[in-house]
């Protein structure tokens with residue numbers, strides 16, 4: 001699909017201008033030191049089109065911790081390595097609960113509802129530890145991202161240290177999965193790559209570049225790559241914003257994944273990959289300005305998976 005670049009540039013400029021006059025930004029995540037002290041009025045956006053053009057606005061080159069957005073890339077690696085085996089250990093249903101909720105996990109016998117809530121991503125991290133046994137390419141989410149973006153990818157040390165030493169709730173969920181036999185490795189061995197992938201720091205521009213394989217299946221995609229993109233997109237649409245997923249689909253109409261660092265990756269299939277960042281969060285832990293910006297951009301460009 002051809003995107004009119006001039007139109008996209010003026011749409012991005014208009015959205016950035018509108019974000020600048022909004023005075024309610026939500027709250028930065030307060031459970032992770034390193035995220036709590038960032039100014040909530042900051043905003044950056046980048047759009048990469050299927051044709052390869054990049055259009056940016058605001059602080060598009062400012063790195064932020066991608067947090068739960070990393071769950072998309074972890075799932076991608078697990079699906080590439082294990083195919084449908086993945087679904088024996090994690091479900092595909094929206095949870096209707098917050099990202100860090102533990103209540104449902106016991107009822108589900110340690111099988112998390114989906115890969116985009118914390119326990120789901122923890123189980124996926126456990127699977128990724130087994131990939132090195134099968135092959136030695138693209139073992140970690142960080143290496144996968146560096147490959148997709150074509151640049152080195154850093155880690156936010158402060159966020160990494162804080163989540164390494166606390167994260168008691170995540171450890172509790174990992175232990176519960178382990179007690180049901182849904183974790184092959186030791187809890188601490190799994191927490192380390194999980195916490196590292198959450199602390200990966202990308203800019204909105206890098207995030208948009210990283211999402212290209214979901215927009216079009218990748219460079220000269222095979223049928224299998226297209227299918228993988230379609231499946232990951234479907235989960236982003238239904239589960240990508242935790243218990244705010246239905247509302248997000250209604251307002252924005254695009255598959256997307258948020259993180260408590262304030263980033264959102266959104267995909268207009270066949271058309272564009274969008275990275276947006278603003279650290280103020282709504283009650284579900286999704287970027288408030290980020291969501292608003294995506295809603296306005298999608299409406300203005302006529303992008304929606306619902307026609």
Ligand code: GLN
Pocket residue numbers: 066067068069099100118163170198258259260261285
């Ligand atoms: N690292 C965060 C956590 O485990 C990830 C959650 C998120 O981005 N929603 O709480």
